[in-house]
Amino acid sequence: MEKLSKSKKIFNKIYHFLFIERFNKKLNFNFPENFFRWNLIEYLCSRRVFNNYLEIGCDNDELFSKIKIKNKIGVDPVSGGNVKLTSDQFFLSNNKNFDLVFIDGLHEYQQVKKDIINSLKNLNDNGIVLVHDCLPDSISKQAVPRYRMSWNGDVWKAIVELRSLENVEIFTCEVDQGIAVIQNKKNTDKLEIDKNIKDLKFKDFYNNHKKYMRIISKEEFEKKFM
Numbered sequence: 001m002e003k004l005s006k007s008k009k010i011f012n013k014i015y016h017f018l019f020i021e022r023f024n025k026k027l028n029f030n031f032p033e034n035f036f037r038w039n040l041i042e043y044l045c046s047r048r049v050f051n052n053y054l055e056i057g058c059d060n061d062e063l064f065s066k067i068k069i070k071n072k073i074g075v076d077p078v079s080g081g082n083v084k085l086t087s088d089q090f091f092l093s094n095n096k097n098f099d100l101v102f103i104d105g106l107h108e109y110q111q112v113k114k115d116i117i118n119s120l121k122n123l124n125d126n127g128i129v130l131v132h133d134c135l136p137d138s139i140s141k142q143a144v145p146r147y148r149m150s151w152n153g154d155v156w157k158a159i160v161e162l163r164s165l166e167n168v169e170i171f172t173c174e175v176d177q178g179i180a181v182i183q184n185k186k187n188t189d190k191l192e193i194d195k196n197i198k199d200l201k202f203k204d205f206y207n208n209h210k211k212y213m214r215i216i217s218k219e220e221f222e223k224k225f226m
């Protein structure tokens, strides 16, 4: 993850406070202590046959190194994985399809939306796209531009936007910073909101996160993929 200088952190924080949003309340997500993104993927691998894995954003390979799927591609322009490109550059020339995609690159709404749409286009039948960092608990963790190291960004807005599509089924598992599970199939709980996505603020997320994100527990997730 790109380092932020102290002056950049201060500048971005003041900029955000003055021109974007002020909101102090915090959410209290119930992330299980011993169940992480690799456990969720191991669970899926124990229930389905996955031969082709793509990870967007690999950093120190904390997750990528634990993946036991036969063919794996990790895309990151800076560090980790095995393809040194941005996700956009990768998808421009990619001709492979995947069974499982884990999106964890640039945590900004427009980029995440592109990453999800490109992943869904390159997904095998019954494939699954996972998106990390969907449940920020505070304005500082979701603020764009970023002003702290531990950061979810506004990934959640991409999920909210795609939750209104007819043929994309999405829910968000309350584990490890929030992992959205996305499939190319009929949307059984279409979201309707009366605001433009670009106008959504952390306050809207705070007030509506359960409905917006369709949050389910680890146990509910496990039942769905029994």
Ligand SMILES: C[S@@+](CC[C@H](N)C(=O)[O-])C[C@H]1O[C@@H](n2cnc3c(N)ncnc32)[C@H](O)[C@@H]1O
Binding pocket: 001, 002, 037, 055, 056, 057, 058, 059, 060, 061, 062, 063, 064, 075, 076, 077, 078, 079, 085, 086, 087, 088, 104, 105, 106, 111
């Ligand atoms: C949070 S880290 C990934 C962590 C990793 N997935 C894990 O679970 O351990 C985010 C990574 O995304 C990379 N990144 C940033 N912009 C990207 C882009 N446009 N395409 C692909 N990766 C990107 C960064 O270089 C950084 O290494």
